[in-house]
Amino acid sequence: MAMLHPVHYLISPKTGLIGVLTQANDEGLNDFVEPLLWTATEPDRTSFSRSDGDALAKILFVDRVIRERSDAPAFDQVFNGLSATTDCFDKYWTLLRVLHLGDVDEELEECLKYWDVDSFIPTGSDGLDEYLIESKRRWSDRPASA
Numbered sequence: 001m002a003m004l005h006p007v008h009y010l011i012s013p014k015t016g017l018i019g020v021l022t023q024a025n026d027e028g029l030n031d032f033v034e035p036l037l038w039t040a041t042e043p044d045r046t047s048f049s050r051s052d053g054d055a056l057a058k059i060l061f062v063d064r065v066i067r068e069r070s071d072a073p074a075f076d077q078v079f080n081g082l083s084a085t086t087d088c089f090d091k092y093w094t095l096l097r098v099l100h101l102g103d104v105d106e107e108l109e110e111c112l113k114y115w116d117v118d119s120f121i122p123t124g125s126d127g128l129d130e131y132l133i134e135s136k137r138r139w140s141d142r143p144a145s146a
Contacts, residue, residue, distance in 0.1 A: 009038040009057045010096040017092045028072030058089035112139040
């Protein structure tokens, strides 16, 4: 039986798209100036290859852009002739597949089990230091059954 595992895709706009989006200044499209993270769940054993997963993510991403943003005033100006294909995706974005290693919250909780506040080494950020020390205090004060 195949096991499912999360896979993340970092979708980043190409430089040309950033320029066109900045120039268009359309609030309905402004979030495409920044990288976006997509998550999928894939089986570890299947005929569905890594490149198949990448292609599917590209097609579904462009399809979503068309469905959710085609009414933006500058959509046609920015994405002239956009269709849900890998070629259209590759024209405007890059895709980086990132495997899921762990969860920051889970790692913090694991670390707090062994961490001694008295031996804490400051990070250089007052806000982060305060957050870590308060997290340890909250973790230490919780009931033993939690």
